[in-house]
Amino acid sequence: MSVLVLLETTDNQIKKSSLEALAFAKHVAGNLGGKVSAVLAGNPSNLSEAALFGADLILQISDPRFSQADARAFAESLLQAAGETQSKTVVLAKSALTDSFAALLAAMWKAGAATNVVSLPDFSNGFVVKRSIFTGKAFEFVKLTAERKVISIKKNAAEAVPNAGAGEIKAFSPQVSAKAFALQTISTEKATGEVLLPDAEIVVSGGRGLKGPENWNLITDMAKVLGAATGCSKPVSDLHWRPHHEHVGQTGIKVSPNLYFAIGISGAIQHVAGISSSKVIVAINKDPEAPIFKVANYGIVGDAFSVVPQLTEALKNI
Amino acid sequence: MNILVCISSVPDTTSKISFTDQDTRLDSSGLTYIIGPYDDYALARAVELKEAAGSGNITVFHVGEADSEAVIRKALAIGADEAVRVDSKAKDGFFVANQIAAYAKDKNFDLILMGRESIDYNSGIVHGLVGEHLGIPAISPVMRLEINGREATMDKEIEGGKETLKAILPLVLGCQEPIAEWKIPSMRGIMSARTKSLQVIAPAETDSGLEFQKYELPAPRTSCKMIAESNVAELVSLLKTEAKVI
Numbered sequence: 001m002s003v004l005v006l007l008e009t010t011d012n013q014i015k016k017s018s019l020e021a022l023a024f025a026k027h028v029a030g031n032l033g034g035k036v037s038a039v040l041a042g043n044p045s046n047l048s049e050a051a052l053f054g055a056d057l058i059l060q061i062s063d064p065r066f067s068q069a070d071a072r073a074f075a076e077s078l079l080q081a082a083g084e085t086q087s088k089t090v091v092l093a094k095s096a097l098t099d100s101f102a103a104l105l106a107a108m109w110k111a112g113a114a115t116n117v118v119s120l121p122d123f124s125n126g127f128v129v130k131r132s133i134f135t136g137k138a139f140e141f142v143k144l145t146a147e148r149k150v151i152s153i154k155k156n157a158a159e160a161v162p163n164a165g166a167g168e169i170k171a172f173s174p175q176v177s178a179k180a181f182a183l184q185t186i187s188t189e190k191a192t193g194e195v196l197l198p199d200a201e202i203v204v205s206g207g208r209g210l211k212g213p214e215n216w217n218l219i220t221d222m223a224k225v226l227g228a229a230t231g232c233s234k235p236v237s238d239l240h241w242r243p244h245h246e247h248v249g250q251t252g253i254k255v256s257p258n259l260y261f262a263i264g265i266s267g268a269i270q271h272v273a274g275i276s277s278s279k280v281i282v283a284i285n286k287d288p289e290a291p292i293f294k295v296a297n298y299g300i301v302g303d304a305f306s307v308v309p310q311l312t313e314a315l316k317n318i
Numbered sequence: 319m320n321i322l323v324c325i326s327s328v329p330d331t332t333s334k335i336s337f338t339d340q341d342t343r344l345d346s347s348g349l350t351y352i353i354g355p356y357d358d359y360a361l362a363r364a365v366e367l368k369e370a371a372g373s374g375n376i377t378v379f380h381v382g383e384a385d386s387e388a389v390i391r392k393a394l395a396i397g398a399d400e401a402v403r404v405d406s407k408a409k410d411g412f413f414v415a416n417q418i419a420a421y422a423k424d425k426n427f428d429l430i431l432m433g434r435e436s437i438d439y440n441s442g443i444v445h446g447l448v449g450e451h452l453g454i455p456a457i458s459p460v461m462r463l464e465i466n467g468r469e470a471t472m473d474k475e476i477e478g479g480k481e482t483l484k485a486i487l488p489l490v491l492g493c494q495e496p497i498a499e500w501k502i503p504s505m506r507g508i509m510s511a512r513t514k515s516l517q518v519i520a521p522a523e524t525d526s527g528l529e530f531q532k533y534e535l536p537a538p539r540t541s542c543k544m545i546a547e548s549n550v551a552e553l554v555s556l557l558k559t560e561a562k563v564i
């Protein structure tokens with residue numbers, strides 16, 4: 001019996017969120033007895049970390065089609081890997097890819113699925129997980145009663161700490177159906193070299209208080225100093241000041257960084273819904289009554305146009 | 319074009335969430351219900367596609383109890399032609415997906431449009447499950463959709479960007495902005511919605527493999543420490559030594 005994890009890569013590195021999924025799987029395997037197996041496409045430069053963070057067996061796919069593959073190809077491969085490793089539980093880290101195949105996998109495998117899981121499961125009364133619901137405004141506890149389980153975890157659901165597994169690497173050539181590569185990708189536009197918002201440890205976000213796209217260097221300069229991702233409020237992306245994939249909130253990206261800067265953002269409940277699982281929130285707003293100060297840990301009442309450049313300077317010296 | 323639009327009925331996005339009955343039931347007193355915001359984009363795009371084609375039929379589909387009629391009527395007022403409600407509480411994504419698939423399997427819909435996720439249970443799984451149940455591709459989150467004959471061209475959001483894809487109908491799509499702008503019902507729409515057909519059907523049996531236990535609210539944040547505008551250095555030092563996040 002084993003717990004199966006999908007390892008995703010970005011810029012030829014296993015993602016940190018995937019290492020958290022390994023830590024989660026290790027915890028499950030520790031409680032239920034069994035090993036941790038992982039499926040991985042490609043040959044990331046930090047491959048050795050998979051073993052370091054808990055994988056006993058790594059099934060490595062070298063089929064180049066997987067770099068562009070759609071959800072079904074991954075779902076079918078995981079299904080086959082689950083068969084080979086006799087896994088009953090699959091752990092995925094939430095991402096654009098896994099979001100679109102967690103359900104497919106559950107349906108194909110006749111498994112129960114829980115998405116947006118925020119912490120390690122509780123085994124004192126069955127297999128109970130805690131999920132984020134109402135866009136971060138609440139949680140629910142659900143018991144997974146099906147024999148097979150698909151679990152998709154949010155960032156920080158488990159801490160990736162070294163906890164080495166056997167780390168055997170095996171080549172894996174999944175037999176996927178013709179259907180799996182049926183969707184035709186015409187083009188891909190992807191920002192490169194930027195820190196991706198959903199994975200970021202620090203996010204610097206700007207709102208309508210910044211007045212226009214020409215002032216965004218305030219945000220990007222500070223982000224650069226911190227190695228942070230940049231985000232924005234919904235009106236900012238609606239006005240095309242920033243791309244849609246930067247919009248944070250109830251109808252945008254939900255982030256869980258260690259540190260979130262809300263600059264010139266009023267703190268409307270829909271924006272806050274997307275940032276409430278941040279560890280620390282810093283608000284900079286010229287209005288002392290702005291609702292963002294109700295959810296922030298640290299606040300500065302002041303004009304972003306003078307505060308932010310000073311702050312960026314001060315951050316250069318840390 | 320025969321389109322099915324699946325809508326959830328959810329507390330308005332400004333709602334403060336609280337629970338009753340020892341944290342086992344949502345306290346819906348004082349809550350206003352709306353069409354799920356993502357589902358509303360799906361509906362808006364369906365109406366645009368029908369208008370552009372000059373023909374077609376839009377069915378809205380909802381799993382929920384009788385009190386969601388107002389939300390369904392709003393979808394009809396926005397431009398759907400008819401509605402179907404499965405008379406049952408929407409227990410979870412598996413349950414909803416089974417209802418949609420059971421209804422749609424012999425109806426030959428060209429498109430089954432949904433939101434990328436509901437904003438109550440946020441499971442983001444209904445489209446994927448429905449696609450698999452019906453044996454057709456499910457794609458999400460779709461931020462642009464053009465139809466040309468039987469071919470759909472879509473932009474799908476990926477991390478840090480987007481991917482353009484083509485696929486042949488029928489398809490199940492999870493939608494998000496900017497696929498269309500939310501539509502506000504016209505007076506004429508509201509009048510005609512009153513007499514459009516709303517069929518109520520019984521739920522199909524299902525087992526989700528999930529058992530709800532209880533709800534929990536997040537711990538309140540501690541109060542905000544204010545720092546003088548002239549003293550950004552203090553903020554930096556607090557972030558470093560107190561919060562330990564930089």
Ligand SMILES: Cc1cc2nc3c(=O)[nH]c(=O)nc-3n(C[C@H](O)[C@H](O)[C@H](O)COP(=O)(O)OP(=O)(O)OC[C@H]3O[C@@H](n4cnc5c(N)ncnc54)[C@H](O)[C@@H]3O)c2cc1C
Binds near residue numbers: 209234266305355
């Ligand atoms: C269904 C629905 C879903 C929504 N989903 C989202 C979502 O996902 N994400 C989201 O962000 N919004 C969402 N919204 C919109 C949300 O309600 C707010 O309108 C939006 O968040 C406000 O953006 P803002 O704070 O940038 O702008 P504003 O509300 O205009 O606030 C600007 C702030 O900047 C401050 N300011 C102005 N000048 C300066 C200056 N020089 N220096 C410092 N501060 C300054 C002001 O005091 C003010 O607080 C949604 C709305 C609806 C109805």
Ligand SMILES: Nc1ncnc2c1ncn2[C@@H]1O[C@H](COP(=O)(O)O)[C@@H](O)[C@H]1O
Binds near residue numbers: 324380408
């Ligand atoms: N009760 C419901 N009735 C009809 N459709 C629903 C219902 N709940 C969710 N959906 C649809 O499924 C999509 C994804 O929901 P979810 O998987 O719960 O995040 C939503 O955006 C809706 O389009």
